[in-house]
Amino acid sequence: MNIDITQEGNTYIATFDGRLDTVAAQQIAETIEPLLQHADQNIILDCEKMPFISSSGLRIFLKIRKEVSAQGGKMYLRKVCSDVQQVFKMTKLEELFEIID
Amino acid sequence: MSNESSLADKSTKNTDSSGFTKWELVKILAAIFILLAASLTYYLYVRKEILHNDQKRAEVALKHTENIIRSRFGKVETILGAMQLMAEHELNDPDEMFVIAHYTVKSNPIIKSAGLAFNKYYYPQKGCWFEPAAANIPGIDTLVVEQIGNEGHDYTKMEWYTEGLMYEEGVWSDPYPDHYNKDSYLMTFSLPVHNAIREPVGVICADIDIDTIAKFIRSVKLYPHSFCTLVTESGIEVVPPPSTKLNDKYYIFTKTMEDKNIILTIYIPYSDMYGRLRKSTLVFFVLALLGMLAVFIITYSYIRNIKHLNEVKINEERIESELSIACNIQLALLPSSPLPEIAGNMDVKGMQISAKYVGGDLYDYYLRDNKLLFCVGDVSGKGVPAALLMAISHSLFRTISAHNDHPDEIMKELNVSMSANNPDMMFITMFLGIMDLKEGKIRYCNAGHNPPIVVSNGKAEFLSTDPSLLLGVEPSAKFTAYDLTLAPGDTLFLYSDGLTEAENERKELFGEKRALKTAAGFGEMTAEEQIDRMCAAVSRFVGNAEQSDDLTMLAVRRQPALSMLTLTNDLNELTKLEPFLEDTFRDKNLDASVLSQISLALEEAIANVIMYAYPEGQKGTVTLKIDGPSEGVVRMEISDAGTPFNPLEHKEANLDVSLEERQIGGLGIHLVKEIMDTEEYVYRDGHNILSLSKRVD
Numbered sequence: 036m037n038i039d040i041t042q043e044g045n046t047y048i049a050t051f052d053g054r055l056d057t058v059a060a061q062q063i064a065e066t067i068e069p070l071l072q073h074a075d076q077n078i079i080l081d082c083e084k085m086p087f088i089s090s091s092g093l094r095i096f097l098k099i100r101k102e103v104s105a106q107g108g109k110m111y112l113r114k115v116c117s118d119v120q121q122v123f124k125m126t127k128l129e130e131l132f133e134i135i136d
Numbered sequence: 137m138s139n140e141s142s143l144a145d146k147s148t149k150n151t152d153s154s155g156f157t158k159w160e161l162v163k164i165l166a167a168i169f170i171l172l173a174a175s176l177t178y179y180l181y182v183r184k185e186i187l188h189n190d191q192k193r194a195e196v197a198l199k200h201t202e203n204i205i206r207s208r209f210g211k212v213e214t215i216l217g218a219m220q221l222m223a224e225h226e227l228n229d230p231d232e233m234f235v236i237a238h239y240t241v242k243s244n245p246i247i248k249s250a251g252l253a254f255n256k257y258y259y260p261q262k263g264c265w266f267e268p269a270a271a272n273i274p275g276i277d278t279l280v281v282e283q284i285g286n287e288g289h290d291y292t293k294m295e296w297y298t299e300g301l302m303y304e305e306g307v308w309s310d311p312y313p314d315h316y317n318k319d320s321y322l323m324t325f326s327l328p329v330h331n332a333i334r335e336p337v338g339v340i341c342a343d344i345d346i347d348t349i350a351k352f353i354r355s356v357k358l359y360p361h362s363f364c365t366l367v368t369e370s371g372i373e374v375v376p377p378p379s380t381k382l383n384d385k386y387y388i389f390t391k392t393m394e395d396k397n398i399i400l401t402i403y404i405p406y407s408d409m410y411g412r413l414r415k416s417t418l419v420f421f422v423l424a425l426l427g428m429l430a431v432f433i434i435t436y437s438y439i440r441n442i443k444h445l446n447e448v449k450i451n452e453e454r455i456e457s458e459l460s461i462a463c464n465i466q467l468a469l470l471p472s473s474p475l476p477e478i479a480g481n482m483d484v485k486g487m488q489i490s491a492k493y494v495g496g497d498l499y500d501y502y503l504r505d506n507k508l509l510f511c512v513g514d515v516s517g518k519g520v521p522a523a524l525l526m527a528i529s530h531s532l533f534r535t536i537s538a539h540n541d542h543p544d545e546i547m548k549e550l551n552v553s554m555s556a557n558n559p560d561m562m563f564i565t566m567f568l569g570i571m572d573l574k575e576g577k578i579r580y581c582n583a584g585h586n587p588p589i590v591v592s593n594g595k596a597e598f599l600s601t602d603p604s605l606l607l608g609v610e611p612s613a614k615f616t617a618y619d620l621t622l623a624p625g626d627t628l629f630l631y632s633d634g635l636t637e638a639e640n641e642r643k644e645l646f647g648e649k650r651a652l653k654t655a656a657g658f659g660e661m662t663a664e665e666q667i668d669r670m671c672a673a674v675s676r677f678v679g680n681a682e683q684s685d686d687l688t689m690l691a692v693r694r695q696p697a698l699s700m701l702t703l704t705n706d707l708n709e710l711t712k713l714e715p716f717l718e719d720t721f722r723d724k725n726l727d728a729s730v731l732s733q734i735s736l737a738l739e740e741a742i743a744n745v746i747m748y749a750y751p752e753g754q755k756g757t758v759t760l761k762i763d764g765p766s767e768g769v770v771r772m773e774i775s776d777a778g779t780p781f782n783p784l785e786h787k788e789a790n791l792d793v794s795l796e797e798r799q800i801g802g803l804g805i806h807l808v809k810e811i812m813d814t815e816e817y818v819y820r821d822g823h824n825i826l827s828l829s830k831r832v833d
Contacts (some may be wrong), residue, residue, distance in 0.1 A: 056650040058710050089731060089739050118732040125810040126803060130812035 038066045041115035046077040051085040055092030063095065074106040079135075088122055101132065105125055111135045143261065167428060168443065172435025175421040182413050187387070190358065190409060194389035194402045197356050201364065205349055208246065209396065209445040212325050213306060215244050216342050222329045223252055223340055227331060230259045237270040237279045240342060248314075248345040251284070253291045253327065254338035267291055271343075274316050300326025300339035308396055310347060311374045320347045322376050339427055350375045354399070359408035369397040374794035377403065382822055391440070482508055482573055483699060485663035486670070486690040489634075489683065496522025497632045497688035498530050506573050509537050512585065512630040512690050513607075521562065529554065529564050529607070543568045543581035544617035551615070554608040563608040567630055569692070576622040576694045581615050583607050586636065589655045590620070591666075593767060596655035599628070600650070622694040625766045627666060629655055633795060634687035638674050642679040646674055660766075663691035696766045705746045705756045705778075713739055713760075720762050730832050734770065737811040740804035741774050741783070742827060749824065768833035769813075774826045781824060782817045784809070 036059035037052040040092045047068055053059065078099065084109055088096075096112075103110040115123070121130040192432035219240050233252045240250035251269030259266050265285030270677055273280055291297045299307045309324040322343045328336035345798055349366070353375045356364040361382055366375035369392075384405040395454040486499045496515035501508060511533055515522040529550065536549045547568060569580035580599075584606030587598040599620065605613040622628060631651070638646040647694065654673040658666045667689050674687065699720040703709035717735050742758055750756035763771040783805050808828070809815060816827040 054714070055740055056710065056714075058707055061707060087736065088742070089736060090807055091743070093803060113783070118729050120805070121729065122736065127809060 037060055038063055039064075040069055040117055044119065046079060047073050048079045048081055050081040050083075053085065054087040055095065056087060056089045057091045060089065060091030060095050067090060067095065067099065071102045073108070074102040075108045076098070078103055078108060078110045079113050081113045082116065082119060086118060088119050088127075093122070093126060093128065096132070097128075109133075151288055151397055155318045164432070166255045167432075168425070171421065171424050171428060171636045175417055175424070178420065179413065179417040182417075183410055185410060186413060190387070190404060191389065193358050195391075196357060196400060197364070198389060198391035198400050201353060201356055204352055204390055205393065205396070205398070207805050208344065208349060209308065209323075209325070210249060212244075212342055212344050212793075215240065215247065215289065216250075216306065216325055216340060217328050217344075219250070219331060220340050223329050223338075224331075227329070227337070230262055230268075232267075233268040234270075234281050234283075236340075237268050238279065241270040241272060242279055244342075246344060246348075246552040247342045250340075250342040252275075252338060252340045253285060253297055253751075254329070256292060257766075258337055259653070265290065265292075265531040267670075272587075279591060295444070296324045296341055297339050298328045300341060301328050301336045304328065310370055310397055311372060314345070320345060321350070321372075322346065329383070334542075346374060354378070356402065358402065359404055362402060363406045365401045365402065365403070367399045369399065374398075382407065433832050483663040483693040484508065484510065484691065485667050485696050486512075486688070487667050488686065488688045490686050491608070496526050497686035498526045498533075499630070499688050499690045501690065501692070505541075506537070506797050507541065507568075508571040509575060510571070510630075510690060510692055511566055511568040511637070512632060512688060512732075513564050514632040514634075514686070514688070515586065516563045520558070525554075525562050525564065525608075528788055529566070532570070537568075537570075540571055542617060543570055544610055544615040547583050547615040548582045548608070548613075551607045551613055552611050555611040558608050561609065563606045565606045570621075571692065572630065576624070578620045578622060578628065579617050580620060581616065586631060586633055588631070589627075589629040589652060590622075591629060591658050593625075594625060594656060594659065596652045596658075598652070604759070622692075624694050624764075625696040627658060627663070627691055627693040629666065629670075630690040630692070631670075632686060634685040634769060635670070635674060635689065636682075637685060639681055639684050640678050641828075646677050650677065660696070663693045666691045666693070696763050699762045701760045703742065703746070703758050704762075705750050705754075705758065705776075707743065707746055709746070710739060710743060713742065716760075717762075724765060726765070730830070733833075734772075734810045737808045737828070737830075738772065738774070740807050744783055744804055745774065745776045745778065745824070751779070751783065768831055770830050770832050772828040772830075774828070775823045780819045782819075783826065784815055784817050 036055060039052065041048045041050070047070060049067070055063075061089040080096065080099070100110050100136065110133070112132045114136060115134050120134075123132065139144030142595065152416050217355075219236055224234050226236070232492070237250050237252055241247055249269060252265055253265075253267040256264050262283070265287070267285030267289075268281070269283040269284050270279055272278075285291055294305065296307075296309050303326075306325055306327040311321040311323050311327070314320045314322050323346055324341050324343050326339050326341040329340050331337045353364045353366050361384075363378050363381070364375065365373065365377055367373050379523070381403075382405050384407050386403040386405050386410060388448040389402040389404075392398070393400070468808055482693075484501050486501065488499060490497070496517060498513040498515070499511065501510035503821050505510075513526070513529060513533075515525045515529070532550050532553055533546075537546050537554075540546050540549070550566070558751075560716060564583070565585040566583045566586040567580065568583070569578045571578040582599075582601065582603040584603050587600050587603070590599050601618045602616070604615040620628070636646055636648050636651055650673065651670070652671055655666075658669065661669060670689055687749060699716070701716045704710060714735060717731070719740070721731055742760065745758040749758070756776060758774060758776045761773045761775075763773075812828045814827075814829045818825050
């Protein structure tokens, strides 16, 4: 699991590359720290290269969203594959995330 | 060498049944002796009976004869008594005595002559002697009456006269020869004649001719050669033994008439008395002897047969037991338990029930170079020869297949070896297969054997490829190999004709239909369970009928795709899960998203175990087993030895409340339940076992 974070103006884009499974979710706790620090900005989580997400991964997403909503920023999920969307559906989290193409 | 010859000697001694032994001779002699003793006893017993019986008959005959004699004599005594009274009445007139004498003879035919004699000078006018007498003279047929007393015939000196005077009751003389006929005898009865003062003054007498009595006595015959005699006490033979008297021993029965000085005797010759008995005893003995001889001959030949049969049987049993030992050794080489190396992929089980002591069926399987080699064969015939050939073909199978991977070539070699030396044209049918364990691909060759049953997804059908020629008959026979692939869970069920031709008491056959039907019900059974099921079906059908043929079965089953992964309780171990699943479900044509969901659910469930099952710091493992997909379902099982905990009862994440209020921890289990079709939890044998299933078609 690689996370590449880039900045375009006041928008931070985190590109998730690989499976966000339980092991990966533990490893990326520090990697996402910059995102949490800029939670007052726009944050886009690019999921195009993320085929899989576990409940731990979901918790990472929920953690970011909580921070964003607390600091008045905005969070978008981009290019979510159908398998992951399916997981959102099953957990009824789809409405919590704003998904863009 | 000396050992062998002494053994041979012994066996000839034991088996020689053509001559009598001393003991047997003694037995035969004893039997004849018993027969003789029986005949003798019979003879003596009947002889005693005959003697007793004849004694009675003789007594009766003698008594009867005596009675006849006595009645004759009595008659004379009565007549003479009457004449005595008449004479005493007319005593004064001597001439009247002539009349009395005349009358006595004339009126009584049994009286031959009669007379009255008086004391000397009783009638002085008549002189010294006076004896008026009347007599029938034989030949003249005239009754002569005259006075016969004179000096030359001085009756006063005669016994009849002197005794006649003395005995008031009268007296009989001894028989004496007739004066006129020397061949016949006379007897004289004398009575005294009294005067007025009861003094005896003379004697009245009558002669009786005993010819008629003699005639009667001669007619007394108890047997053809028996006879009766009459002898006086003084020894005169009145009725002597006949001239036809035999030169034989006689039984003698005697009756003495003391008052008449007469002895009556009946003579019975032994030959008459016991002749018939002797004859019948002899016939009895001869017949019994013949009967015994017949019984002896029958028994003897019977015993000889039994002896012969016993020898044959003992021989057969010896050979059979020796061969059964050989056969057991051979059978011990046959595989009896599952092969541990392939337990994960393949499941093989064979079974054999021999109808006779040793059987002609054969099955074998073994593992070589990641291949399973197996065969089922049936040798023609039963018993010892079949077992021998079976043992040989088993050895050949092992030897030839050890270095050859082509069933058709193995068969060809087997065939050449077996037909090379087969004078009795015994043959073997055989199905031989070599299975690639990884792929489940079987290359097989069928030499005239019953087509095996392929069981797949609850359907059973015969593997009907054209069989090649059976083994052992034609050295140049060609063999063709075919391919078959067993999918996980499929079974190739091999058997001998002892299965389809198992007979019940009504002589019906178990048949192919029943075999197919039973196989179709195998379901998820292991090879061993399949064999047991088929066995139970056959024995239910056969009932109490005797097993008619060897029954051999071999089930080769490809395990349902069962994969297993064991992880320690470290979250990093989860990285092994994804490659494992990829490996497990490769080539299963599973939908990628379904696969992804399964992957997610398993990860959630296993992560749950890794994080919470074992107390902090304690090492532990979690095991995942995956079975299938079979019949469209993948079955999964996650087990650990941690604290008993049912994740399914864990409070569900309440997804409807606002995000902030959500309990994040329940998400994983929620996903598991959401993805899987069934979830079950049990705590068993110290393990938490979570069973999951998911339809994938």
